[in-house]
Amino acid sequence: MPASPAAPNGVLLVDKPPHLTSHDVVARARRALNTRKIGHAGTLDPMATGLLILGVGPATRLLTFIVGLGKTYEATIRLGVSTDSDDADGVENQRADARALAALTDARIAAGIAALTGEIDQVPSTVSAIKVGGKRAYDLARAGQEVELAARRVTVSRFDVTAQRPGSDGTIELDVVVDCSSGTYIRALARDLGADLGVGGHLTALRRTRIGSFDVADAVAEITPAASLVSPAEIAASVLGAFPVTVEEARDLRHGKRLAGAAGRLDGALTPTPAAIDPDGRLVGIVERRGADVKSAMNMAGDA
Template identity: 75%
Template sequence: MARAGILLVDKPGGITSHDVVARARRALGTRKIGHAGTLDPMATGLLVLGVEGATRLLTYIVGADKTYEATILLGISTDSDDADGVETARADAAVVAAVTDAAIDAGIRALTGEIDQVPSTVSAIKVQGRRAYDLARAGETVELKARRVTVSRFEVRETRREGATIALDVVVDCTSGTYIRALARDLGAALGVGGHLTALRRTRIGAFDVVAAVTVDDIAETALVKPATAAAVVVGALAVGADEARDLRHGKRIDGGGRLTGERAAAIDPDGRLVGIVERRGTQLKSVMNMPEEVAG
């Protein structure tokens, strides 16, 4: 049986996140693998996979802030807000040429900070139990509600004026649930020329970086990040004694709420194994997620 742990994979373009999970299941010989956030087939970059009992940690990873590198093409709109969609509008070359760098900067500033963003119609959001992209592909009208997200960085790295279009290479730091495709769409709309995403790469999820990720071909030979190590990176570590570890595993509360400096922490037993994620309950600590017991080592 596969050991529990976290696996960082650098997803290539042209395959789905589920394809990566399927390959990991075959390579590691287990069905119990999940991921902390999908990437579109067009996109590349970091997928965080949980293996065996470490799938329980994905709950604490999926909501982490993320970093993306992307290319936005101004001057052309698509029905999916990215290059996989069908072109729906093309701005006049003279109108695109009149878009100044200052106007682009102003448009980006307006999309930075806390914003109300309407997700792309072709998204995985469920509407009355069905995925928005399934409804859209079936020709049904999809109206998604705006949601509050935070874009803490929206920075242009390079601007290329190419005929009747403007390509922007950007980097974005944002909260979970932010659609980079929607940023491209909304920037293009604000500038009056339309826009869509032509490239997207996720480089960070919380404390995990794509530089530590492996290719899909190297999954079988890769050592997993131990649950205790991964949990400590995500929520911080709290050392507990053997008796405390036993009590937490049995659902009991332990004294020592004052030892917890943050909202929660990873309880690590004397053998370096992850007991679970604990939270403060008054002056005590309670495990809100218990890990299956590992074999020491």
């Protein structure tokens, strides 16, 4: 009797098309790869396109190390119109007059962007996936309930305008590139820039091009049963750094034993919790220092 094919295990980089939710993409992947165990690292709005990282099988456990990585976005901001969702999917709720827009100089726009660069306290968009009292903020907002979200500290390390043009309705459109910490809302940047300039603003296009060292150029646009998964070992080593172990050490770590006196080998590692990789290139687990020893903080399946 032929052996059953191995269950899929790895990470899939997907270039999400517009008009799909992140959950829609996960559902497509579940059907294509014939497995229920799939999750994603970082939601993209339906309007947005770009990099969505899926964990498949046991590799879903690695998503917790990916979700907090820095991100890069390409976006278009329309100045002169605000919406209730801070993006083009919402309902217009404010429009600046022509004189206010005509008075908006490049220098003022540059100053507004500079004020939103660096470490800033940002209030997330009301229509967001943040939970309030156990419910998503966007569900509460769409039900007509008032939603108040607390400001959070985020870092915008790059906020560059790559193009500027007049909109068809007298507005001003800015194409921008943003490098930012996890948890930054680009819609909120558009909203706050428009508010600071006194004309309102919202996002009309958004594309995520990078998460950590993972680039959308390496992503697939269509998920098929033949989709190539990046191995858990490669992903973990890329994000956390590699900690090579022998066959005997791999066995001990899997059995919950410490590697006595091995903590010195963690010196200079990419992170304090690198990925233990066995001689066959398989991921044993994530390890950490315990005094002079090294122990497993998270074991992975034996075929990872």
